[in-house]
Every structure is written in C-alpha cells, then in structure tokens.
Amino acid sequence: MITKIFRPALVIFTLCIAITACDDAIDIEEHRRADADKYMIAVAHPLAAQAGYDVLSKGGSAVDAAIAVETVLTLVEPQSSGIGGGAFLVHFDADKHLVQTFDGRETAPASATPDMFVGPDGNPMPWPKAATGGLSVGVPGVIRMLELAHSQHGVLPWADLFSRAIDLAENGFEVTPRLARLLAGESEMPNIPGTQDYFYPDGAPLRAGDTSKNPAYAAVLRTVANDGAAAFYSGDIAKGIASTVSNAPFNPTPMTIEDIASYQAKERPPVCAPYRQYRVCGMGPPSSGGILVAQVLGMLSHFDLPSMEPFSAEAVHLLVEASRLAFADRALYVGDSDFVPVPVRGLVDRAYLRQRAQLIDSANRIEDATAGRAGQHAWQWAPDTDPEKGVSTTHFSIRDRYGNTVSMTASIERPYGSKIMSQGFLLNNELTDFSFKPMDKGRHVANAVYAGKRPRSTMSPTIVLDKNGAVVLAIGSPGGSRIAGYTIKAILGVLDWNMHVADAIAAPNIVSRGGPVDIEADTTAVDLKPALEALGHEVRIIGMNSGLHGIHVTSDGLVGGADPRREGVVLGD
Secondary structure, eight states, X not given: OOOOOBOOSSOOSSBOSSTTOGGGOBOTGGGSEEXXXXXXXXESSHHHHHHHHHHHHTTOOHHHHHHHHHHHHHHHOTTTOOTTSEXXXXXXXXXXTEEEEEEOOOBOOTTOOTTTTBOTTSSBOOHHHHHSSGGGOOBOOHHHHHHHHHHHXXXXXXXXXXXXXXXXXXXXXXXXXXXXXXXXXXXSGGGSTTXXXXXXXXXXOOOTTOEEOOHHHHHHHHHHHHHOGGGTSSHHHHHHHHHHHHTOSSSOOOOOHHHHHTOOOEEEOOEEEEETTEEEEEOOTTBSHHHHHHHHHHHHTTSOGGGSOTTOHHHHHHHHHHHHHHHXXXXXXXXXXXXXXXXXXXXXXXXXXHHHHTTOBTTBOOSOOOOOOOSTXXXXXXXXXXXXXXXXXXXXXXXXXXXXXXXXXXXXXXXXXXXXXXXXXXXXOGXXXXXXXXXXXXXXXXXXXXXXOOOOBOOOOEEEEOTTSOEEEEEOOOOGGGHHHHHHHHHHHHHTTOOOHHHHHHSOOEEESSSSEEEETTSGGGGGHHHHHHTTOOEEEEOOOOOOEEEEEETTEEEEEEOTTTTOEEEEO
C-alpha cells in the first residue's frame, strides 16, 4: 500500500523528532559531538538516535536500544541497512567483563552454486548486472541476530522495542536531504515495480522535507514484535521474501521458504589482540574486519606512532604499508569459517605480526606486498583480491547506564541493496561480496559461493578495552572494503594521538587495500601526495564517504562523535 506523500513549502534541515512536535527538532550540526555521564548513543540518523535514546532513558540495555535503532534505520535510512540485510554486533557485558560477537550475516540460498556469477562466456559477470535483482539476495539475518542478542542481554520486553519504528512508519517521517539526493541520482529504481511505487510516487523521487509513510513495513514490525523473529522467518513474511526474490524483474533466482526458515544467527568467538596497553576486540569470520584491524594495529605497535605528527606522511606511510600486508593475508585466507579453515590465531599472533612488521621500510614502499604463511593451508588457496563494491552500510555505538556497550555495523551492501522490495523493506545484494571466480589457476578461492555460506565482509564493529578490561572505545563505520581503514584511522587518533573522538572521526580518510593509497578529496591530506609518491606509492585523490560513530569512555565520562560526512548525531545523558 502506498500512501500520499506530503510536500512542505519549505525544507527544514533540522529533523523533527515527530512530525507533530517540531519544537523538539534535533539540529544535526549541533549534535556531532556530545558529553554524557550515564548513557550515550551515536547513530547515523537523528530519528534512530532518538529512538535508541528513549530506550536507554527508560532503563533499557544497549542491545534493547540497538533493536529500536535498527528498525528505525530500516525506514529512514533505507539506502544503507535494514531488516532485509545483515549485521555484526560486538557486545561488552559489564557484569561479566565479557566481549561477545553476534553474526547476522546473510546466507546463500540452496540454489547457489560456485559459478553463479560466471557468465555464459566463462568470465565473471559485470558487478552492476549481478547486483540488481534476485541473484544477489542472501537470506536476511538482522532480525534473528537481534533476537539472539536480546535473549542474553535484553532488559525491556522485545515487543516494546518496535513501537517507535511502527509509529514513524504509520504516521510518517521527514525525508532527509541525503536520502533525497541519493534517490534523485538513481537510474534503476524508478523502473522497478514496488520499489518504484514507494520511492518515486507520481513518477518523481521523494524530496527533502517530504513526509513519507510505509504501512506495509509497520505491519511486518507489528507481527515480529508480537510473535518474535520466528514470524519473520516463516509464514507470510518469509513467503513474501521468497516470492520477491524468485520472481524479481531482474535476475530472478530461486529462494524458498525453507532457505529462510533454516537461517541461524550465531555467536562467534571475538577476535581480540593487544595494541600497546589496550586490547582491541572485533568480529571474526565471515568478517575480515576484526582480523584486519588487529593485524594493522599489531604491525604498527612496532613503530613509535605517538611521537609522530598525527596523520603525517611518516605515519601514513607506515599505516598504508601495514594495511597492504593485511589485505594480502585477507585475500588469501578469509572466508566463512563454517566452510573453510581460517587461521585466525595465526593471523593475529604477535610473533607473526612482528615478522610482517619487519617487512616495512620507513623509507620505501614494499614492492610486492604478498600474503604470509599464517596457516598450514595457505598453499591450497588462490587469492581473492576483488573488494566489496557496496558502500551503503551503517554503524552505531551504544553505551547503557549499566556499562554494557554495543558496537554494531549493519548493511544491505550497495545503496538500496538489490533494489527490490518486499513488504515495505529493501532486500540486500550481499551475495555479490562472494568471489565471482570460484577458482584461479587450479586453486579454490576461500570466498567462493556455496549454498548456506556467508559472504566475506569487511565490517569492523570494534570495542577497545584498557589494561583492566574496561571499555575505552566503541567505534566502526560503513564503507565497503575501506571500513577497516576508516576504523583504524579513528582508533589511532584516539589512542595514539589523544584526539577528541569527534576530531578523530572527522580527520581525513587515508586508506590502502593493497594497491594505491586513496586520500580523501577536499581535505588537508591531499598535501601528503608528493611525499607519499616520493616513497614509491601510487596515490589517488577520491571522495570517501565514511560514517564513523564512536563513544570514548574517559575518566570524566562519555564522549561521543558522529561523522560529519553523513547525517549522524550523538545523544546522551
């Protein structure tokens, strides 16, 4: 059901918390940073931040707030994440001083085969062709994962956590300039049934300031709120997802209700490794994020970065060289550990990282940054160097009054995912994060597609602990395969250079994924180009739209930062 879109005479760039209460509008620019004593939330959209803040103010846990946040983000930031996609959640239990990680990554349906992205000519399909429609859709994992986390760490009733998203879906929310701009730039979605009707009413894209309603999504949330995650993975909702994928206008691909019903969220061992006096914890396979962050920081621990000028050419050279070595390991070793043996311990081992750090020359670029021998199976794998293409992901960090902390990254992959919609929510295109080439020169690729397998990711939700095991920092970002680089940048800013977390987040992005050094355009970092080129680096000046959201726990309280490149805010008390 599509409802009328209300267009205001003047677009207001402060976002109203409710369409009936504009006196309570949140000014985004004024809430890029904040201080608090009891609890805090840093999220990519003001309405989602307010939903999470309200849960925290009622005594809810960080996981409770995460459920409220993600269900609102599905509605108001549909280009980035949603219940039709997947997520990773890192949780710190303050009572047990325990870090846990929860895996809600999508799975390939039973119809998936290793050559599903190989064209009739035997070559990999063009990524844009593969990404649109049913072929790219994995079974969504967000709802199952949130239920699993809530079963262990929820304080408020499950059903109560959906009320804000339901209200906004039924009564309307204000379209932001960013959402409007992305819709206006879309070439495919205006021609896709269902998606077209919702985002392009009367043939025109939603505009900034419009009030949009989504009763179909509200109905889904009411069902899940009342009947639990099982209602999403069975019955009419599951039938709707399966039918949408199987009958998609582009690349229709079999997906069954059995594929959906069999989905399992999983608690995984966290990847934790030392960095100076800290311990950095993140997500393990099928994400490469925790390994990448641990590896890069582990190599950098052998250099005196704190004495260097923040983000100087000297420091950046070391950072990108460590990143190149880590990405070489990622390409060879990392896939879904339920299907392939990933040598996580070997990859983050101190002695191994010391050997890798010794390859870094402060005065010259490593000519050929190749994978090391971190596991006994290295010889059998072919490297997969094709990075994730999608950058439309979201990250939020939450600290509750009890000291519990959540760092969660959620995604539907590229903007608007597969661009097909089921029952008011978009479906992901995450299967295109698999390698399009299942074999190379007679060797298998660890990230090849198989039925039931989860595609490799670079999502890097991170929690940093001090020497006493207390939380220091919760951080993460969207950004495809650049996510780890964005996250590491912020960690270095806070831990090594004592920057305010908001300033570390806003600092220029500088990333290498094994090849060229990418420097964020229109920042002071472009001045580093000659110095880095003199060290042998190929340098590209490009736009890099990170979305870092972090909370720094200090002796004086909570300090939060939201990325100025997006529409995020920090709220706390």
